[in-house]
Amino acid sequence: MDSPVITLTTDFGYEDPFAGVMKGVILTINPEARIIDLTHGIRPHDIREAAFTIGMNYKYFPDGTIHVVVVDPGVGSGRRPVIIETGKHYFVGPDNGIFSMVYNMEPGAYRVINISSEQYFLSSKSPTFQARDVFAPVAAHISRGVGPSDFGGQIEDYTRILLPAPVMVSEDRLKGEVILIDRFGNAITNLSMEEISKLYDSNPEGVLKIFLKGREVLLLGCYSEARDKGIYSLINSSGYLEFFMYMGHASSENGISIGDNAEIVITGRTGQA
Amino acid sequence: MDSPVITLTTDFGYEDPFAGVMKGVILTINPEARIIDLTHGIRPHDIREAAFTIGMNYKYFPDGTIHVVVVDPGVGSGRRPVIIETGKHYFVGPDNGIFSMVYNMEPGAYRVINISSEQYFLSSKSPTFQARDVFAPVAAHISRGVGPSDFGGQIEDYTRILLPAPVMVSEDRLKGEVILIDRFGNAITNLSMEEISKLYDSNPEGVLKIFLKGREVLLLGCYSEARDKGIYSLINSSGYLEFFMYMGHASSENGISIGDNAEIVITGRTGQA
Amino acid sequence: MDSPVITLTTDFGYEDPFAGVMKGVILTINPEARIIDLTHGIRPHDIREAAFTIGMNYKYFPDGTIHVVVVDPGVGSGRRPVIIETGKHYFVGPDNGIFSMVYNMEPGAYRVINISSEQYFLSSKSPTFQARDVFAPVAAHISRGVGPSDFGGQIEDYTRILLPAPVMVSEDRLKGEVILIDRFGNAITNLSMEEISKLYDSNPEGVLKIFLKGREVLLLGCYSEARDKGIYSLINSSGYLEFFMYMGHASSENGISIGDNAEIVITGRTGQA
Numbered sequence A, B, C: 001m002d003s004p005v006i007t008l009t010t011d012f013g014y015e016d017p018f019a020g021v022m023k024g025v026i027l028t029i030n031p032e033a034r035i036i037d038l039t040h041g042i043r044p045h046d047i048r049e050a051a052f053t054i055g056m057n058y059k060y061f062p063d064g065t066i067h068v069v070v071v072d073p074g075v076g077s078g079r080r081p082v083i084i085e086t087g088k089h090y091f092v093g094p095d096n097g098i099f100s101m102v103y104n105m106e107p108g109a110y111r112v113i114n115i116s117s118e119q120y121f122l123s124s125k126s127p128t129f130q131a132r133d134v135f136a137p138v139a140a141h142i143s144r145g146v147g148p149s150d151f152g153g154q155i156e157d158y159t160r161i162l163l164p165a166p167v168m169v170s171e172d173r174l175k176g177e178v179i180l181i182d183r184f185g186n187a188i189t190n191l192s193m194e195e196i197s198k199l200y201d202s203n204p205e206g207v208l209k210i211f212l213k214g215r216e217v218l219l220l221g222c223y224s225e226a227r228d229k230g231i232y233s234l235i236n237s238s239g240y241l242e243f244f245m246y247m248g249h250a251s252s253e254n255g256i257s258i259g260d261n262a263e264i265v266i267t268g269r270t271g272q273a
Helices: A018-029 A047-060 A100-105 A130-143 A193-201 A250-254 B018-029 B047-060 B100-105 B130-143 B193-201 B250-254 C018-029 C047-060 C100-105 C130-143 C193-201 C250-254
Strands: A005-010 A034-039 A066-070 A081-086 A090-094 A110-114 A167-170 A173-181 A187-192 A207-212 A215-217 A232-235 A240-244 A261-267 B005-010 B034-039 B066-070 B081-086 B090-094 B110-114 B167-170 B173-181 B187-192 B207-212 B215-217 B232-235 B240-244 B261-267 C005-010 C034-039 C066-070 C081-086 C090-094 C110-114 C167-170 C173-181 C187-192 C207-212 C215-217 C232-235 C240-244 C261-267
Touching: A005 A018, A005 A047, A005 A130, A005 B018, A018 A034, A018 A130, A018 C005, A018 C034, A018 C047, A034 A047, A034 B018, A047 A066, A047 A100, A047 A173, A047 B018, A066 A130, A081 A100, A081 A130, A090 A130, A173 A193, A187 A193, A187 A261, A193 A207, A193 A261, A240 A261, B005 B018, B005 B047, B005 B130, B005 C018, B018 B034, B018 B130, B034 B047, B034 C018, B047 B066, B047 B100, B047 B173, B047 C018, B066 B130, B081 B100, B081 B130, B090 B130, B173 B193, B187 B193, B187 B261, B193 B207, B193 B261, B240 B261, C005 C018, C005 C047, C005 C130, C018 C034, C018 C130, C034 C047, C047 C066, C047 C100, C047 C173, C066 C130, C081 C100, C081 C130, C090 C130, C173 C193, C187 C193, C187 C261, C193 C207, C193 C261, C240 C261
Parallel strands: A005 A034, A005 A066, A066 A090, B005 B034, B005 B066, B066 B090, C005 C034, C005 C066, C066 C090
Antiparallel strands: A081 A090, A081 A110, A167 A173, A173 A187, A173 A261, A187 A240, A207 A215, A207 A261, A232 A240, B081 B090, B081 B110, B167 B173, B173 B187, B173 B261, B187 B240, B207 B215, B207 B261, B232 B240, C081 C090, C081 C110, C167 C173, C173 C187, C173 C261, C187 C240, C207 C215, C207 C261, C232 C240
């Protein structure tokens, strides 16, 4: 594995030296590691946001990439450190549900290792900064070729949190919700292109209608198709339904929040025609 | 081209994974690329700020550097993706005026290519994230040695926005404006050392006076020469006139904004003496 | 020195291109340099915060690392640029006290060089951006093997600021203060595990009590041991006493500020029993 890539995803922010120190630990073990920040801007303690962020984006990294993900309000308590190995990627972090979307994306194609071999930890370890003392050094050792099994035994009772999933509330109505707000104020839902296609396939002659908190919203092809400062929707670059305001901040200017109801309805059914 | 440098300049901020994903795409195509963030802190949709930021700073990077610049409110619409090739650098981004200052800095010494060869794009492309799907992969392929002409044909009708330029309002008076505010609250103008020298050369025995919104401001050599919390000016590290408050935030504490009038007057003309 | 590591610690923030430009300058001189941001989030002009940040964290980087630290309100004035050489690390920055904690950590094991050899500076230098024109190029040249002595002569009258130090106010009472607030609102004091151990050793049968602004605070082993939203304390990952609120922001929700009084008292002395 030449010049392996290690990504970092945390809620550490950018004001403090926490992420920088992780990189120092990694380079001390493997000077050849290429370290990329996916983001350190996860909201503090928000395991769900971290789960979505890594789950939607890990596929854009090269085969063999090691993803360190640390949002860890339970650090120092009993929760276990884990490695997840899929066919192409490794994931390292706390077993607190942070990898739940990765599990969803790779059904039956991963195994979870409970990290227990302390010889790979930083010697001066503290119970409050496992990102530095456990996750960074374990990732660095994987990047040097140590196999996941060398860090501990496989487990089956790993933690999986229920991420908000779309629900078919009737045969013509798919219900989801806003799961992320980005810097531009765009509100990303959990309604994927795949789910929308299934709804459409059920009635190919129907017309799709999009609703945000009960109000109908037009579906456009890209941001700049909007002709005014209203709320519109599109299928975003990750393949999910997203609400936006062109050249504005939909979330703050229109009070759109995480958890807000989003629905897709297919109308004008063939049976009714 | 060993270990080519690719810089990223965007309005993506740091809370979201957008810049991180671009890096994943680049490293998948060229594991040897060295990726440097110039900044992701351009104000959302501010093409002019991006134009100044790349225009003032690209010269500090090694020959052969590829600069990806993406502030792109029109993503997905008809505006073209382009490569600009100068003698020493490459620039990749949307043809929305973002490279206008680069054009100004390299008169007659560049060509603009309209990127059209889709084989270099990410296969799963979306209309809303060309930074990931077009600009990042194109930059990565350039860094591997693909020539600009392989991406498409040269164009002459590229977009150039009028950046605010200094105006000689009379033979002893040069008028400019504040074009950027930095983190320290310093207000950078478009009045360059070069323009100021020309004014001075026109009357070498004259005395230069600096005005901000009509109020005279002293010109100092460096920040710490200021002896109080007043507004002062200096020629900054990019060679432009800048207004500042020592150990304070000139912009927020004194209401200085982008677009504010700045003038340099040369007085005590030889003819009048 | 293959692939030497250069770290950057500044108050430049992330909105502006300052840190990016430093990296361009470094890579122009040494394309093999590996540049790591320790942080650019030091509060503007806060020399003391920079001193703590580099002093607490440099040890996590590989031997041979070159640490560039720039918080420099006096840039352009008479204050000298310096290199500090310890057995394992180099430090480059202004002689304004920023390296005071490094001096404390390496007693008798360092020397300070006054940088004066201008041939290593950027040719187009400005008095206002020595990070770009002096510190970045000097660090790059060190990373290529230029010895510290080649940059100038050793000095003894370097600047050392008095960092707030713990005081034994009586034989059973150690007084310190809050010196840093991190992103999570945790309040880090200058009371180190080492100092606390000495207090404990003076009365091994005594009981330690922690006080924040006169109010007793319980000492826990890790964040998640807290059972409510009160203020608790622990020994943090750097080995210092820290006050926190579990899943909350202790500083903003409880008005804890830098400089707040923190005390450790050992009670129930053997002599009194």
